Amino acid sequence: MNPGPTFDRVYLALKEQLLSGAFVPGAHLEPVAIGEHLNASITPVRDALHRLVGERIVEAPRHNGFRVPAPTEAELRDLYGWNAELLGLALRGACGRMRADRAHGRAATVSASDLTAWHAADLFRFVARRHGNPELEAAVENMSDRLAPLRLAERAVFADFEDEILVLRSLVAAWEAGALRREVAAYHRRRQRQVPELLLAWRHLPGMPETTIK
Structure with a gap:
């Protein structure tokens, strides 16, 4: 190389x-x-x-x-499913670390204002870092990269996309572990249900025909 x-x-x-x-x-x-x-x-x-x-x-x-x-529809569902599994693992480990940190008065906090510009990839990266395992963090980061074009397509498919991200931001800022786990799971299930629409929207992102290098 x-x-x-x-x-x-x-x-x-x-x-x-x-x-x-x-x-x-x-x-x-x-x-x-x-x-x-x-x-x-x-x-x-x-x-x-x-x-x-x-x-x-x-x-x-x-x-x-x-x-x-x-990706085919089945492959994209698997990608979303694997991302959900990784984040579930990250949340379980992160919650354990948070309990230990709070018990010793050293819990890390983040305010809602700090998250104003954060999107899904930023929020999921933060969750993975709280787990404390660099390998898990790298896996979540790679999944965010692989799903990045789909997250642009999600804006065209989900009318309440921004509201959904606002909910995730508030739960991460407050670190409401149970509610955050449920919301992350629901976030991915919703996308798995809309896979055909997401693939279609990906193909029609603005500017694609002009910027494709063939």
């Missing part, structure tokens, strides 16, 4: 585009075209794509080129 600054620049720029929904699901990612777009040679582009394959943000089917993942 190329460890130089060009690789870092290309990797971060390409990852940002993928997470921001700049590519349609299943879009072919051509290293030469990406290199021209990012003013880079093919080597750091291919290295960046291989790293993103390792993170499961990009696919390399049969090692025959690169493409944006295009």
Whole structure:
């Protein structure tokens, strides 16, 4: 892998585009075209794509080129389900740590005003960090990356999307463990029920046809 600054620049720029929904699901990612777009040679582009394959943000089917993942309905339900499982595990561990910290008068707090700009990924990252296991935190972070384009699509599918995030923010700020566990579970079940609509909305995110690199 190329460890130089060009690789870092290309990797971060390409990852940002993928997470921001700049590519349609299943879009072919051509290293030469990406290199021209990012003013880079093919080597750091291919290295960046291989790293993103390792993170499961990009696919390399049969090692025959690169493409944006295009999950089926069943696969997307599984992704949401696994994210819910990870967060359930994080919440169980975090609640135990919170009880111990409160017993010793050292519980960490966060105010609702601190969370004003936080969205689902930020809230879930905070929960994972409270668990205290770096491996779990990394797993939650990776799931947030893989679901990032879908979270943009969620805004088009759920009319009360912002209200839902406000509820999560308030529960995280107050650290109401039982209510937070129930809300996180309901959050994911709701998305699992709307998977067909979410996949359709993902395909029609603003700007997609113009920004896809083929």
